[in-house]
Amino acid sequence: MKYFLTLSLLGLLYACSEPSGKTTTNSVTTSFNAAGKKVVVYTTADSSDWRLSATDTLSFTQKGQPFENEVLVFVDPGKSFQTYMGIGAALTDASAEVFAKLSKEKQEEFIAAHFDKEKGLGYTIARTNINSCDFSSDMYTYVIEGDKELKSFNIEHDRRYKIPLIKGAMNAAGGKLNLFASPWSPPAFMKSNNDMLHGGKLKPEFFNSWALYYTKFIKEYEKEGIPVWGISIQNEPMATQIWESCLYTADEEKDFLKNHLGPTMEKEGLKEKKIILWDHNRDLIYQRATTYLNDPDVAKYAWGIGFHWYEDWSGGDQMFDNVRRVYEAFPDKPLLFTEGCNGPYKYDQMKLWKWGERYGRSMIHDFNNGMTGFTDWNILLDETGGPNHVKNFCFAPVHADTRTGELIYTNAYYYIGHFSKFIQAGAKRISAAASRSQLLTTAFQNPDGSIAVIVMNQTAKQTPFYVWINGKAVATNALPHSINTYLIK
Numbered sequence: 001m002k003y004f005l006t007l008s009l010l011g012l013l014y015a016c017s018e019p020s021g022k023t024t025t026n027s028v029t030t031s032f033n034a035a036g037k038k039v040v041v042y043t044t045a046d047s048s049d050w051r052l053s054a055t056d057t058l059s060f061t062q063k064g065q066p067f068e069n070e071v072l073v074f075v076d077p078g079k080s081f082q083t084y085m086g087i088g089a090a091l092t093d094a095s096a097e098v099f100a101k102l103s104k105e106k107q108e109e110f111i112a113a114h115f116d117k118e119k120g121l122g123y124t125i126a127r128t129n130i131n132s133c134d135f136s137s138d139m140y141t142y143v144i145e146g147d148k149e150l151k152s153f154n155i156e157h158d159r160r161y162k163i164p165l166i167k168g169a170m171n172a173a174g175g176k177l178n179l180f181a182s183p184w185s186p187p188a189f190m191k192s193n194n195d196m197l198h199g200g201k202l203k204p205e206f207f208n209s210w211a212l213y214y215t216k217f218i219k220e221y222e223k224e225g226i227p228v229w230g231i232s233i234q235n236e237p238m239a240t241q242i243w244e245s246c247l248y249t250a251d252e253e254k255d256f257l258k259n260h261l262g263p264t265m266e267k268e269g270l271k272e273k274k275i276i277l278w279d280h281n282r283d284l285i286y287q288r289a290t291t292y293l294n295d296p297d298v299a300k301y302a303w304g305i306g307f308h309w310y311e312d313w314s315g316g317d318q319m320f321d322n323v324r325r326v327y328e329a330f331p332d333k334p335l336l337f338t339e340g341c342n343g344p345y346k347y348d349q350m351k352l353w354k355w356g357e358r359y360g361r362s363m364i365h366d367f368n369n370g371m372t373g374f375t376d377w378n379i380l381l382d383e384t385g386g387p388n389h390v391k392n393f394c395f396a397p398v399h400a401d402t403r404t405g406e407l408i409y410t411n412a413y414y415y416i417g418h419f420s421k422f423i424q425a426g427a428k429r430i431s432a433a434a435s436r437s438q439l440l441t442t443a444f445q446n447p448d449g450s451i452a453v454i455v456m457n458q459t460a461k462q463t464p465f466y467v468w469i470n471g472k473a474v475a476t477n478a479l480p481h482s483i484n485t486y487l488i489k
Helices: 002-007 093-100 104-115 156-160 162-172 204-223 250-267 285-293 310-314 320-329 353-368 411-420
Strands: 023-027 038-045 053-059 072-083 086-090 125-130 178-183 230-232 274-281 304-308 335-339 371-378 398-401 406-409 428-434 439-445 451-457 463-469 472-478 482-488
Touching: 038 411, 053 472, 072 371, 072 439, 072 451, 086 411, 093 162, 104 162, 104 398, 104 406, 125 162, 125 204, 125 371, 156 162, 178 204, 178 274, 204 250, 250 274, 250 285, 274 285, 274 335, 285 304, 285 320, 320 335, 320 353, 335 353, 353 371, 353 411, 353 428, 353 439, 353 451, 371 411, 411 482, 428 451, 451 463, 451 472, 472 482
Parallel strands: 072 463, 086 125, 086 371, 125 178, 178 230, 230 274, 274 304, 304 335, 335 371
Antiparallel strands: 023 072, 038 053, 038 482, 072 428, 398 406, 428 439, 439 451, 451 482, 463 472
């Protein structure tokens, strides 16, 4: 299996740390001297066999004032910013159902490929759904219809597929996984349209019942031996979808947290759980964040802001600067990417290089704008881009062909790995800037002192360049449509 050949080249030690929710802006770190440091280069490139492959080992030499005809990536460890939380993906019903169809050998391979810190990508974050979502084979809730008091609450549905997958992931991650859960819709009887699908709103008479619903979910999962790190209030609260959905204005979401969910979490002994607001696209993120966080009675309950990447549905570009505006306004509130995927799904387009590049471009821009962690959407789907009970099929970084039992690793898997495999939990983002627009870059200094510099060439032109730190540099090369990680230690 190619991924074992390439990923086993490096066994990284990851520092385990609980995300504090604190960010540091423009602070000065311990001085870094590149003299004597080795740089191991890891490469994924189109039109090659390189997939997270160790391709070179370099040494720094003296290099003074750069010239305009040179291409450089400047790295400054003396300027640090937000603390890195980690990277992960959603363990949905669909992913769990597909996983259950794999052979034991392939199940073990898949889990190691994502959550093992030495053999795989070292994922530390996971998301799952409360009640059904579009990536479920059926619609379900955890209570019987009309049970306002939640006396019938039961997670038996999840024990068949989802809970075994989550436990397997958690074990492979060393017993520690920052799992957060998101609802797509309350039960139909709690909503204005009496339907889990097609939007609608939570009826006021069920505010307290719905707030208690989250706490019951958390407690039942923890009875299963699955710690829940946090929750988001609502997946995509401004979208009326053909699948499970529920609408909140910013003021409605704010008031629900302030008057119902926050106090209920405290009353039920769950004050330490993280609560994520928004959980929707970058387009409205600033308005939503200011509405929430300018109210101190809301801010005290809110861990941070979650966001997705689908704002380009209207035909425009992804709006990375909006993330930076929130980071600048509220540097003490983490920004967590909570969902993104490629689509629409077509089997014969599974390996298009642009899918991986979308991940790389988004992650670099969002990290540079203050993002603390990244959560991909479905961690695994089948050869149809599902299952999905409303046929809203999409791509995943890894697909299983259930007809053959094989796993298909797309380039998106490797692009994500250029971040997750080399950046340790608790790392600080440091300043990094490219002198040419064809190169995108970000950089982090790990708790062990090593530095990971990610450089992506989004063009069809090979680009020689230098990685330059405080008057010392290494000469290197960015192949066409490639991503490199430079691990300096």
